[in-house]
Amino acid sequence: MAKQLAFYFDSGSCTGCKACQVACKDKQDHGVGILWRRVYEITGGSWERKNDIWESGVFAYNLSVACNHCQKAPCLAACPTGAIIKGPHGIVEIREDLCMGCRYCEWACPYGAPQYDYNSGKMTKCDFCRDYIEEGRNPACVAACPMRALDFGELEDLKGKYGDSEQIFPLPSEEMARPALIITPHRDSLKAKKTKARIANREEVKHVE
Amino acid sequence: MWNEWPLVLFTLAIQAGAGLLLTGEIVDVFFSRRFGFPIFHHFRRRIRATVCSLTLSGLLLSFFHLGSPWAAVHSLGNLRTSWLSREILTALIFTAFVLFIFLFVLVSGAYRRIQRLAALAGAISGLVLIASMSNIYMLPAVPIWDHFSTIVSFFSASLLSGILITSVLLMFGSRSLEDITSEPKGPAEWIKKAVGSLAGGALFLLLLETGLTWLFVLRAESAPGWSLIWPGPAIGGILLPLRCLTALGGILLLSALIFKLRRRDSVGSVSPWLLTAAALIILLSEIFARFYFYALGTAGGM
Numbered sequence: 001m002a003k004q005l006a007f008y009f010d011s012g013s014c015t016g017c018k019a020c021q022v023a024c025k026d027k028q029d030h031g032v033g034i035l036w037r038r039v040y041e042i043t044g045g046s047w048e049r050k051n052d053i054w055e056s057g058v059f060a061y062n063l064s065v066a067c068n069h070c071q072k073a074p075c076l077a078a079c080p081t082g083a084i085i086k087g088p089h090g091i092v093e094i095r096e097d098l099c100m101g102c103r104y105c106e107w108a109c110p111y112g113a114p115q116y117d118y119n120s121g122k123m124t125k126c127d128f129c130r131d132y133i134e135e136g137r138n139p140a141c142v143a144a145c146p147m148r149a150l151d152f153g154e155l156e157d158l159k160g161k162y163g164d165s166e167q168i169f170p171l172p173s174e175e176m177a178r179p180a181l182i183i184t185p186h187r188d189s190l191k192a193k194k195t196k197a198r199i200a201n202r203e204e205v206k207h208v209e
Numbered sequence: 210m211w212n213e214w215p216l217v218l219f220t221l222a223i224q225a226g227a228g229l230l231l232t233g234e235i236v237d238v239f240f241s242r243r244f245g246f247p248i249f250h251h252f253r254r255r256i257r258a259t260v261c262s263l264t265l266s267g268l269l270l271s272f273f274h275l276g277s278p279w280a281a282v283h284s285l286g287n288l289r290t291s292w293l294s295r296e297i298l299t300a301l302i303f304t305a306f307v308l309f310i311f312l313f314v315l316v317s318g319a320y321r322r323i324q325r326l327a328a329l330a331g332a333i334s335g336l337v338l339i340a341s342m343s344n345i346y347m348l349p350a351v352p353i354w355d356h357f358s359t360i361v362s363f364f365s366a367s368l369l370s371g372i373l374i375t376s377v378l379l380m381f382g383s384r385s386l387e388d389i390t391s392e393p394k395g396p397a398e399w400i401k402k403a404v405g406s407l408a409g410g411a412l413f414l415l416l417l418e419t420g421l422t423w424l425f426v427l428r429a430e431s432a433p434g435w436s437l438i439w440p441g442p443a444i445g446g447i448l449l450p451l452r453c454l455t456a457l458g459g460i461l462l463l464s465a466l467i468f469k470l471r472r473r474d475s476v477g478s479v480s481p482w483l484l485t486a487a488a489l490i491i492l493l494s495e496i497f498a499r500f501y502f503y504a505l506g507t508a509g510g511m
Contacts, residue, residue, distance in 0.1 A: 040511070065511065074348070074349070074350060076290075077287075077290040077291065078290075078291055078292070078293065078348075079287055079291060079293075080283075080284045080285075080286065080287050080291045080293040080294035080297060081280065081283035081284055081286045081287065081294075082283065082286035082287045083280075083283070097280070098280060098283050098286070099276075099277065099280060100275050100276070100277050100278065100279075100280035100281045100283065100284060101275050101276020101277045101280070102274065102275055102276075102284075102293065103276075104291075104293045104345070107348055107350065107351060107506075107507065108348050108350055109350060110349065110350035110510065110511065111511050112510065112511040116276065117276075118276075120276070120277075121275075121276025121277040122276060122277055123276075170510075170511055171511075172349075172350065172510075172511075176349050176350065199511075205511075206508075206510075206511070
């Protein structure tokens with residue numbers, strides 16, 4: 001079986017400090033608007049009255065997401081020029097010379113991973129810090145996390161280490177893309193499924209024009 | 210949101226071109242069968258010149274949407290899985306037919322059979338193009354687009370614009386026909402009936418499209434990740450009221466036109482500007498609807 005690198009994220013440990021997001025931006029030298037790794041702040045719930053007692057059902061948790069280098073990558077299928085390829089180690093990469101900047105991959109990706117660079121007129125996305133990996137180092141986001149909430153490795157190895165992935169809000173169904181992502185859910189992520197949770201920092205993580 | 214303008218105009222121009230080729234040729238076939246091929250030559254020339262202008266300007270506009278237009282030479286590189294790649298291929302085939310048909314404008318009534326076959330093939334390729342174009346939006350990642358109503362609304366927008374442009378061209382051209390013949394059952398009388406039927410069709414399609422816009426709103430309201438962002442001002446909260454107001458204006462003007470056509474003896478006695486005003490306000494309505502479609506679709510999800 002071909003190698004497939006994957007990310008691991010522990011939502012219960014994440015404090016939302018965004019060191020991963022900043023480390024990625026710093027390493028890639030990205031300007032405003034491009035976030036290859038984004039930390040979503042999920043909030044929801046309310047106070048509920050049970051008999052004569054008020055109980056708090058308010059919750060919040062974080063979710064750090066970059067490109068999940070999907071095994072069934074919708075961006076790759078959608079790209080009209082064939083600029084998106086599955087490279088070594090299962091990393092989904094963009095060939096800049098072929099990209100015409102139509103942004104169709106941006107629509108097709110359920111994780112918002114491909115990001116448009118207005119300066120070059122091309123799409124960009126997380127390359128798993130391939131240069132670092134080839135030097136035997138950790139990707140910038142993984143190395144920066146003070147809580148060790150992020151990890152990376154072979155998908156099968158990560159499954160053995162952390163168990164199978166679980167779906168938490170606002171991630172879409174795994175069937176859509178078969179992402180190479182393992183998540184340990186935050187204890188409140190179950191509440192998000194039952195109540196109307198929302199992305200509190202939408203303006204930060206999704207650059208809507 | 211507003212920087213999607215090339216995409217909005219490209220889709221509307223190409224859809225109008227495909228719709229006009231279809232409706233224009235259908236009217237042409239019926240008219241020519243009744244009154245002979247040469248008498249419709251002026252209309253045919255105008256219809257084909259308009260189809261040609263819409264298609265070429267649509268293609269030109271599509272380049273403004275691209276960050277790196279020169280790399281578009283690779284755009285047929287993923288026909289196996291990409292609907293965008295397929296759309297570009299069908300757009301090229303459609304354009305080739307449109308240009309080929311347009312050439313016959315220069316040779317008047319000659320090569321009728323080839324003209325008819327080329328027009329039929331062009332109209333079919335136009336329908337395939339609209340199908341490819343609407344399938345681009347069948348993305349599981351954007352659940353509010355990924356619905357049969359997107360396909361229906363793209364086809365109805367295409368037919369609606371085709372019908373409106375055909376009617377405007379017919380009405381402006383009908384006066385010259387009245388000079389040629391004043392027979393009571395002559396071409397001018399036939400055009401009056403044709404414009405009345407086309408306006409009725411346009412009215413139906415406009416009502417259908419306005420209904421689909423509301424279906425889109427309801428779907429956005431119930432889709433996870435979209436429900437709480439509607440109708441935020443950041444994604445153009447003004448667009449929906451504008452779409453509905455202009456659609457209402459179009460409905461009223463079209464109704465007035467149908468009413469007048471039923472009461473008057475000749476199409477020449479009804480001002481073509483009433484229909485032109487209806488067509489322009491409906492075009493504006495379609496522009497608002499398309500901006501709303503893109504704004505809401507790209508605002509949700511992750």
